[in-house]
Amino acid sequence: MKMNELIEALQILVTYCKVVEDEYVGVSHDEIIAGPSGQSGISDPHLKRLDELGWQFDENETCWRKFA
Secondary structure (H helix, E strand, O other), X not given: OOHHHHHHHHHHHHHOOXXXXXXXXXXOOOEEEEOOOOOOOOOHHHHHHHHHOOXXXXXXXXXXXXXX
């Protein structure tokens, strides 16, 4: 994973955080999770770019996820 791509994805995601609680990032040994806790309202170009960067929305955990 390239740092610039990680920064780009997080900048996209923080744009859509409606409350401070959505501005979170979690890291485990093989994945990164981040807010916002939904995908509604995210523009189609941003959804496409997040997909290109390898991010997926996890419906069960209501977070965005990127595996390293």
